[in-house]
Amino acid sequence: MTRAIVSLPATARRGDIIEIKAIAAHAMETGFRHTQLGVPIPRDIITGFACTYNGEEIFRAVFYPAIAANPYLTFSTVATESGTIACSWSGDNGYSVTESAAITVA
Amino acid sequence: MKRDDTKTSRREFLLAAGGIIGGITLKPATAAAAESTAAISVAPAATREAIAKVVGSARVTPGKVMLDLPALVENGNAVPLSVKVDSPMTQADHVRAIHVFTEKNPLPNVVSFFLGPRAGRASVATRIRLADTQTVLAVCELSDGSFWSGSVDVVVTLAACTEVL
Numbered sequence: 001m002t003r004a005i006v007s008l009p010a011t012a013r014r015g016d017i018i019e020i021k022a023i024a025a026h027a028m029e030t031g032f033r034h035t036q037l038g039v040p041i042p043r044d045i046i047t048g049f050a051c052t053y054n055g056e057e058i059f060r061a062v063f064y065p066a067i068a069a070n071p072y073l074t075f076s077t078v079a080t081e082s083g084t085i086a087c088s089w090s091g092d093n094g095y096s097v098t099e100s101a102a103i104t105v106a
Numbered sequence: 107m108k109r110d111d112t113k114t115s116r117r118e119f120l121l122a123a124g125g126i127i128g129g130i131t132l133k134p135a136t137a138a139a140a141e142s143t144a145a146i147s148v149a150p151a152a153t154r155e156a157i158a159k160v161v162g163s164a165r166v167t168p169g170k171v172m173l174d175l176p177a178l179v180e181n182g183n184a185v186p187l188s189v190k191v192d193s194p195m196t197q198a199d200h201v202r203a204i205h206v207f208t209e210k211n212p213l214p215n216v217v218s219f220f221l222g223p224r225a226g227r228a229s230v231a232t233r234i235r236l237a238d239t240q241t242v243l244a245v246c247e248l249s250d251g252s253f254w255s256g257s258v259d260v261v262v263t264l265a266a267c268t269e270v271l
Contacts, residue, residue, distance in 0.1 A: 032212045053224070059219070059220070060221075061219050063217055066208065066213060066216040066234050067232065068232075068234055073230070073231070074188075076227050077224055077225055078224055080224075
C-alpha cells in the first residue's frame with residue numbers, strides 16, 4: 001500500500017515563506033537487520049524525494065537507511081504564484097509515489 | 107633565615123598549589139572547545155571518508171550550521187532532527203546542499219538535502235535513526251562553493267535496532 005500526505009497552507013500572500021510538510025508511509029527496512037534465523041532482511045527504503053512548484057524543482061533530498069520509518073520532511077519555499085506543489089518519492093523495488101497540493105497566492 | 111632557602115615557604119606553596127588547581131579547572135574547558143571545532147577531524151575514518159566524498163578537497167569551516175537534536179534520546183528509531191543554516195537565501199548567497207552524517211551508525215550517511223534561493227530560508231527537519239550514543243555532524247555547501255559544518259552530541263538510551271528482528 002502506498003500512501004503519502006503533503007501539507008501546506010491553502011492560501012498565501014506573494015513573497016511569504018510557506019512551510020511544506022511531506023510524509024510517506026514506508027517501513028524503511030535498513031538492510032542491516034536479520035531474522036531470528038540469521039537471514040539478512042534485504043534493504044527496502046525510499047532513496048529519493050523531490051518537490052516541484054508548478055513543474056520547477058524547489059527541493060530535493062537523498063535518503064539513506066538512517067532515515068526513520070515513514071519518512072517525514074519539513075522544508076520551506078517562497079510563495080510566488082498560484083498552482084500546485086507536487087512531491088514525489090522513489091525507492092527500492094520500484095517504489096514511486098507522487099502527491100500534490102494546491103496553493104492560491106494572492 | 108637559612109632554612110628559607112632550602113624549604114618552600116607557605117606563600118610559595120600556596121601560589122604553586124593555586125597554579126596547579128587553576129590549570130586543572132581550565133584544561134577541560136579548552137579541550138572541549140578544541141573538540142567541537144575539530145569534530146570532523148576526530149570522527150571515525152568511515153565518517154571522514156563519507157564527508158570527503160561530498161566536499162572533495164575543499165576546506166570545511168566550523169560554523170553557520172545549527173543542528174538541533176534532543177540531547178537525550180529515548181528511542182533511537184525516530185529522532186527528530188532539524189538543521190538550520192545562517193544564510194540570507196538570495197540568488198547571490200544561498201545554501202546549495204546540507205548533508206548529515208553520523209559517527210557510529212552502520213552507514214555514516216544519513217540524508218542529503220538540496221535546496222536553492224526559492225527555499226526562502228535554510229531550515230529543514232526530518233526524523234532519523236541513531237544506533238548509538240554519538241556525535242551527529244552536518245555539512246552545508248553555500249552558493250560560493252564554501253563548506254561549513256556543525257555538530258551535536260547525542261545520548262541514545264534505546265538504540266535503533268540493527269541486529270535481530
